[in-house]
Amino acid sequence: MDTLSSDSLDLPQEIVDQVIDDVQDDPPTLKSCSLVSRIWLPRARTHLFREIKLLPNKEERDSDNVENFRARLQTLLAATSSSRILPALTDVTRVLTIDLSRLYSSTEVLNGLLSHFPFTNLTELSLRGSPDFPFQQTPLGCHLRKNPQLVSVKLTAMMFNNIIDFLELFTKMSSHTELRSLSLGYIYMNHRPEEMRDGLKQFNLSLPSLSRHRPRLGCLQLGAVWGMPDLLTEPLFTHSHSIFDLSSLHTLDIQSFGSLGRYSGLCDAIGRNITTLKLCFGKHNLNPSPDTWTSFKKLRRLQFLILHDQDREVITKFSQLISQALPLLPRLQHFAFGFYFYQTPNSYDFPEPFWNDLSTELDPILAELPAKNEWLKDVTVNVPPEYNPGEETLRTFFRHAYSLGLLNFCFDVLAYPLL
Structure with a gap:
C-alpha cells in the first residue's frame, strides 16, 4: 500500500x-x-510505542539460545538509536517492562542490557530477573538517573552482592521527586546477618545528606526481602532521614513468607495514614499481635491472600485472625479474602469439604461483623477456580452472612503477583 x-x-x-x-x-x-x-x-x-515489553520467546530460554535473545535486543537497540523517524522511540516510550525470569544467565543479560538503554522519558519501569546470580546495581543506577520522571518502579527476583549495593541503588532514586509507587519482590542478599548490621551502621550515617528532596510514595509493595527486612525498613522508610518519604502513603501491600511482625516498625510508623492494606501470608504467619492492627486507624479496604498448603490449621488461624483484627478497624468498609493453593490437593480433593470447613468457622464471624464494624459495606470472597462449587452452593455454606446482604463472590483468578 x-x-x-x-x-x-x-x-x-x-x-x-x-x-x-x-x-x-x-x-x-x-x-x-x-x-x-x-x-x-x-x-x-x-x-x-508508549509501552515496550522485552522478554525471551520459548526457544531463547535455554542456555544454548541465550545469544539469540541478546542479539535480538542489540538489533532493537541499534535500530532505536539510528532511526530518523520522528518522534524518536526514546521520546515516546513511557513504560518499559523486562521479564527475564525464565532466561538462563538472565542477570548477565540484564546487566549488559541496562548499560545501553537509550530511554530517557520513562514513567514506569518493571524489571524481573533471576535470584541465581548477583545483580550489578551500577547499570540500573545509571538508567534510573537518566529517567528522572519515573512515577513507578518495580524490581522482582534479584540478588545483590551485599546490603550496601542494594541501598546504594536506592540512593539513585533519592532525587526522583515524581516517584509515587515502589514494588520490591524477592530481593536476595548475598550477605551474612552480622555483615548486614555493620553495613547498615555505615550507611545510616550518610542518610541526612540524602533527604533534602525525597520521593514521596503513595503505594508500596513488599514481597520477600531475604536478609532481615526489619532492618532494611529503617534506612529505606522509617529513619528520620530515610531514602523514601512515606508521610503520604495510602496503599501498603505486603506479600511475604515472613511474619507481619517483621514489619511492625513499618506498620507503627505509617499505619495511621494507610487506607488500603493488602496482605499475603501462610499459616505460620497468621498471628500478628493486636497492636499491629490498632496502627491502621483510617483503614478502609483490607484484602487477604492466604497461601494454603492443604492443612486445616490454615482455616482455624485465619478465622481467629479475622475475629481479632476486624473489630479493631472501626472505619473498614471493604474486606476481601482468598486462598492460593500452592501444593497439589490432598486433604481437599473436592471443593465442598474445603468450603464446609471454611464456612463452619467463618460464617458466624462474618455474620457478626455489621454489629462490630458499622462502616462495613461488603465482604468479597475470591473463589479459587480449582475449588469452585458454584455460587448457589457457596450461598448455602455462608447462609448467615449472605442473608445480611453482606457477601459477594468473585470468580476471577486471584494470582500471587510477586511469585
Missing part, C-alpha cells in the same frame, strides 16, 4: 489526533493509521 501524501487528507491536526486517540488500544489499526500520511504518523507512533 502506497503512503498517501499529507495533502490527500486535508484534516485539522486536532481531528487527526482525536481519531488516533480513539483507537489507541488497537495496535493493528494504529499501524494502519501510521501509514495514512506524515501528519498521522507521529500520533500513531506515540501510542504504538
Whole structure:
C-alpha cells in the first residue's frame, strides 16, 4: 500500500489526533493509521510505542539460545538509536517492562542490557530477573538517573552482592521527586546477618545528606526481602532521614513468607495514614499481635491472600485472625479474602469439604461483623477456580452472612503477583 501524501487528507491536526486517540488500544489499526500520511504518523507512533515489553520467546530460554535473545535486543537497540523517524522511540516510550525470569544467565543479560538503554522519558519501569546470580546495581543506577520522571518502579527476583549495593541503588532514586509507587519482590542478599548490621551502621550515617528532596510514595509493595527486612525498613522508610518519604502513603501491600511482625516498625510508623492494606501470608504467619492492627486507624479496604498448603490449621488461624483484627478497624468498609493453593490437593480433593470447613468457622464471624464494624459495606470472597462449587452452593455454606446482604463472590483468578 502506497503512503498517501499529507495533502490527500486535508484534516485539522486536532481531528487527526482525536481519531488516533480513539483507537489507541488497537495496535493493528494504529499501524494502519501510521501509514495514512506524515501528519498521522507521529500520533500513531506515540501510542504504538508508549509501552515496550522485552522478554525471551520459548526457544531463547535455554542456555544454548541465550545469544539469540541478546542479539535480538542489540538489533532493537541499534535500530532505536539510528532511526530518523520522528518522534524518536526514546521520546515516546513511557513504560518499559523486562521479564527475564525464565532466561538462563538472565542477570548477565540484564546487566549488559541496562548499560545501553537509550530511554530517557520513562514513567514506569518493571524489571524481573533471576535470584541465581548477583545483580550489578551500577547499570540500573545509571538508567534510573537518566529517567528522572519515573512515577513507578518495580524490581522482582534479584540478588545483590551485599546490603550496601542494594541501598546504594536506592540512593539513585533519592532525587526522583515524581516517584509515587515502589514494588520490591524477592530481593536476595548475598550477605551474612552480622555483615548486614555493620553495613547498615555505615550507611545510616550518610542518610541526612540524602533527604533534602525525597520521593514521596503513595503505594508500596513488599514481597520477600531475604536478609532481615526489619532492618532494611529503617534506612529505606522509617529513619528520620530515610531514602523514601512515606508521610503520604495510602496503599501498603505486603506479600511475604515472613511474619507481619517483621514489619511492625513499618506498620507503627505509617499505619495511621494507610487506607488500603493488602496482605499475603501462610499459616505460620497468621498471628500478628493486636497492636499491629490498632496502627491502621483510617483503614478502609483490607484484602487477604492466604497461601494454603492443604492443612486445616490454615482455616482455624485465619478465622481467629479475622475475629481479632476486624473489630479493631472501626472505619473498614471493604474486606476481601482468598486462598492460593500452592501444593497439589490432598486433604481437599473436592471443593465442598474445603468450603464446609471454611464456612463452619467463618460464617458466624462474618455474620457478626455489621454489629462490630458499622462502616462495613461488603465482604468479597475470591473463589479459587480449582475449588469452585458454584455460587448457589457457596450461598448455602455462608447462609448467615449472605442473608445480611453482606457477601459477594468473585470468580476471577486471584494470582500471587510477586511469585
